[in-house]
Amino acid sequence: MTQGRLIGAVEAGGTKFVLALAREDGTILMRERIATETPATCFPAMAAFFDAAQDAHGRIDAFGVASFGPIDIDPASPAYGTFTTTPKPGWAGARFHDVLGRFGAPIVVDTDVNGAAMGEWMAGAGQGCDTVAYTTVGTGIGTGVVNRGRSLLGFSHYESGHILPPHDRAADPFGGACPYHGDCLEGLACGPAIEKRWGRSLDQLGTAEVELVAGYIAHLAATLVLLHMPDRLIFGGGVMKAPGLIEAVRRQTEAKLGGYVKHPRLDAGLERYIVLPGLGDDAGITGAIALGQKILGIGALRQG
Amino acid sequence: MTQGRLIGAVEAGGTKFVLALAREDGTILMRERIATETPATCFPAMAAFFDAAQDAHGRIDAFGVASFGPIDIDPASPAYGTFTTTPKPGWAGARFHDVLGRFGAPIVVDTDVNGAAMGEWMAGAGQGCDTVAYTTVGTGIGTGVVNRGRSLLGFSHYESGHILPPHDRAADPFGGACPYHGDCLEGLACGPAIEKRWGRSLDQLGTAEVELVAGYIAHLAATLVLLHMPDRLIFGGGVMKAPGLIEAVRRQTEAKLGGYVKHPRLDAGLERYIVLPGLGDDAGITGAIALGQKILGIGALRQG
Numbered sequence: 001m002t003q004g005r006l007i008g009a010v011e012a013g014g015t016k017f018v019l020a021l022a023r024e025d026g027t028i029l030m031r032e033r034i035a036t037e038t039p040a041t042c043f044p045a046m047a048a049f050f051d052a053a054q055d056a057h058g059r060i061d062a063f064g065v066a067s068f069g070p071i072d073i074d075p076a077s078p079a080y081g082t083f084t085t086t087p088k089p090g091w092a093g094a095r096f097h098d099v100l101g102r103f104g105a106p107i108v109v110d111t112d113v114n115g116a117a118m119g120e121w122m123a124g125a126g127q128g129c130d131t132v133a134y135t136t137v138g139t140g141i142g143t144g145v146v147n148r149g150r151s152l153l154g155f156s157h158y159e160s161g162h163i164l165p166p167h168d169r170a171a172d173p174f175g176g177a178c179p180y181h182g183d184c185l186e187g188l189a190c191g192p193a194i195e196k197r198w199g200r201s202l203d204q205l206g207t208a209e210v211e212l213v214a215g216y217i218a219h220l221a222a223t224l225v226l227l228h229m230p231d232r233l234i235f236g237g238g239v240m241k242a243p244g245l246i247e248a249v250r251r252q253t254e255a256k257l258g259g260y261v262k263h264p265r266l267d268a269g270l271e272r273y274i275v276l277p278g279l280g281d282d283a284g285i286t287g288a289i290a291l292g293q294k295i296l297g298i299g300a301l302r303q304g
Numbered sequence: 305m306t307q308g309r310l311i312g313a314v315e316a317g318g319t320k321f322v323l324a325l326a327r328e329d330g331t332i333l334m335r336e337r338i339a340t341e342t343p344a345t346c347f348p349a350m351a352a353f354f355d356a357a358q359d360a361h362g363r364i365d366a367f368g369v370a371s372f373g374p375i376d377i378d379p380a381s382p383a384y385g386t387f388t389t390t391p392k393p394g395w396a397g398a399r400f401h402d403v404l405g406r407f408g409a410p411i412v413v414d415t416d417v418n419g420a421a422m423g424e425w426m427a428g429a430g431q432g433c434d435t436v437a438y439t440t441v442g443t444g445i446g447t448g449v450v451n452r453g454r455s456l457l458g459f460s461h462y463e464s465g466h467i468l469p470p471h472d473r474a475a476d477p478f479g480g481a482c483p484y485h486g487d488c489l490e491g492l493a494c495g496p497a498i499e500k501r502w503g504r505s506l507d508q509l510g511t512a513e514v515e516l517v518a519g520y521i522a523h524l525a526a527t528l529v530l531l532h533m534p535d536r537l538i539f540g541g542g543v544m545k546a547p548g549l550i551e552a553v554r555r556q557t558e559a560k561l562g563g564y565v566k567h568p569r570l571d572a573g574l575e576r577y578i579v580l581p582g583l584g585d586d587a588g589i590t591g592a593i594a595l596g597q598k599i600l601g602i603g604a605l606r607q608g
Binding site for chain 1: 388389434435447451456457458459460461462463464466467468469470471484485523526527528530531532533534535560561562563564565566567569
């Protein structure tokens with residue numbers, strides 16, 4: 001075929017799955033969105049989509065999966081691609097290989113945020129950077145870091161949402177919504193925590209609420225600087241769409257860093273340092289495609 | 305010569321320099337300790353030591369330098385090996401290559417904590433781990449992370465000491481000693497901050513003070529878990545010698561993580577997870593030698 005190799009891509013999010021068939025250059029040929037219910041419904045729908053994709057365009061050469069977690073993303077692990085302790089009903093123990101394995105193509109599974117970080121690095125707001133941190137502030141909070149072309153991984157993927165920020169209970173009496181930690185970052189600043197505290201989403205609230213949430217996100221931003229020294233911080237996810245939020249995060253991050261960390265990219269105002277995703281809502285599926293491109297050895301072609 | 309290649313090693317600490325000549329297998333042949341004054345005194349002493357070392361044992365094949373910072377440790381930078389914004393009088397702008405360059409051997413410069421992390425990974429408490437974080441709590445606070453054989457680096461080395469932990473001013477009214485941030489981790493928990501707050505060192509203080517300081521260090525430990533997922537956390541430096549401190553750090557870190565992060569190495573009590581350096585006070589100079597071994601391509605030989 002003249003269109004080159006084909007990539008099956010899965011963006012597995014907490015509320016929706018985006019499935020795509022793409023050419024190796026990233027062009028999307030087919031795309032479908034399904035609700036994140038249980039593996040009993042999602043997995044057959046995924047199989048049906050990729051069956052139809054193969055029927056229409058030919059054999060799939062690689063699968064890239066960018067998924068919510070917690071999930072085993074260590075390629076050396078026997079449980080690679082398996083959801084671990086997620087509280088989402090039905091998902092613990094489910095494995096992407098169970099449904100994608102029968103296509104006979106290599107499968108790479110990474111977290112949604114690692115995938116988005118890779119996609120932004122290759123084709124979005126992280127182009128030209130050696131180190132990029134992508135954080136989502138949405139249903140949950142999580143961060144992926146791409147450092148010199150690879151997503152970083154310790155014994156598991158990172159869990160930035162569960163950092164415990166300073167919490168002034170006089171200014172913010174809400175006890176937090178995290179079942180594990182109460183007032184960790186996710187417990188204070190993710191979408192559901194905002195809804196639980198104020199009964200509406202952040203874009204429906206005022207400056208005081210935006211500044212309060214920005215303070216928690218700025219704690220994460222400053223901590224990411226000190227522990228990863230990224231060339232750029234990208235913040236995506238539904239909460240980040242609240243008007244004025246990214247500007248407030250920049251101001252409060254700059255104040256927290258106190259001028260200690262010097263770098264030309266850390267310009268006054270942090271306007272070029274703390275940014276929204278270049279790929280917008282496509283960061284996730286682009287990231288999944290990017291993971292597939294990496295297996296095919298063509299990732300470097302896209303690096304700016 | 306039958307002894308193989310020779311490594312010149314420099315552990316450049318805030319209060320002392322340790323200089324060593326080592327065989328490529330790490331055996332130390334000569335060793336000297338000098339006070340950290342200014343480059344005007346330290347640099348000639350360093351040159352004299354390595355001149356004498358070469359006279360006695362032959363040509364040095366590589367230099368490994370594990371240094372205090374802030375310092376440029378990016379090998380691709382034209383200022384590689386140069387101190388940047390350090391407030392230490394005389395050191396900003398000083399460059400290790402200015403004194404070691406004339407020996408004609410390759411020079412690798414990394415931070416003291418990255419060097420210690422590398423040394424512990426190769427020959428100490430981090431053997432057998434994929435990811436190790438080494439933190440010093442002494443004159444300052446800093447962390448180095450070795451991930452799958454390399455020290456991690458963003459646009460600069462990490463600066464974990466300047467993370468802002470929750471600070472309950474009712475329990476700890478001390479405003480903090482950091483000139484940039486006041487009550488960042490270093491401002492609250494490094495040796496000089498403890499001396500400034502209570503007039504003596506932590507090993508001369510009681511359980512309440514140890515628990516208070518442990519809380520700040522545990523904030524760093526939990527944050528390192530969430531942002532690097534290391535297989536082991538090693539804590540060295542003078543403050544960590546206070547009786548009961550490491551045990552209190554383990555307890556409070558476990559409480560902060562709240563059972564969310566699961567891993568066999570995160571055993572109950574964290575006794576095998578949060579540990580003191582296996583190399584004791586030799587972690588620094590062993591790390592500098594390890595950096596030299598890496599240039600000579602023999603690092604992998606020492607990995608357990």
